[in-house]
Amino acid sequence: xxxxxxxTGSAYLGHDPDPVVELVGSGDSVRLVVDIERSDSPxxxxxxxxxxxxxxxxxxxxxxxxxxxxxRARRNLPDHADEPANARGNExxxxxxxxx
Numbered sequence: 001x002x003x004x005x006x007x008t009g010s011a012y013l014g015h016d017p018d019p020v021v022e023l024v025g026s027g028d029s030v031r032l033v034v035d036i037e038r039s040d041s042p043x044x045x046x047x048x049x050x051x052x053x054x055x056x057x058x059x060x061x062x063x064x065x066x067x068x069x070x071x072r073a074r075r076n077l078p079d080h081a082d083e084p085a086n087a088r089g090n091e092x093x094x095x096x097x098x099x100x
Contacts (some may be wrong), residue, residue: 001055005030005048017041037082 003009004021014018017035024031030051035041046054074081 002052003049 001011001021005009005023007023007027011021011037013021015067020033022031022033022044023029028048029045030048032044032046033041034043070081073083
């Protein structure tokens with residue numbers, strides 16, 4: 001997502017519908033389109049600075065959740081304790097949050 005905001009790449013947001021991230025104007029704003037294939041698709045427009053702030057917060061929250069889940073797994077399911085930690089290296093790990 002950060003690459004899309006910076007204008008250096010694109011963001012994969014899933015599949016059907018076809019969501020996209022578009023830079024608006026000089027890149028100060030970002031348009032999030034739910035389904036680019038539909039002319040009546042819902043659209044959210046937000047400043048690039050605000051979207052970065054929101055994404056950073058999501059990343060911190062997710063890292064915190066995964067740390068709690070790993071601790072709980074170590075205490076209650078020791079045979080599966082590595083699974084929450086491994087999730088940080090998979091699809092749910094936000095950009096900018098290092099895999100440990």
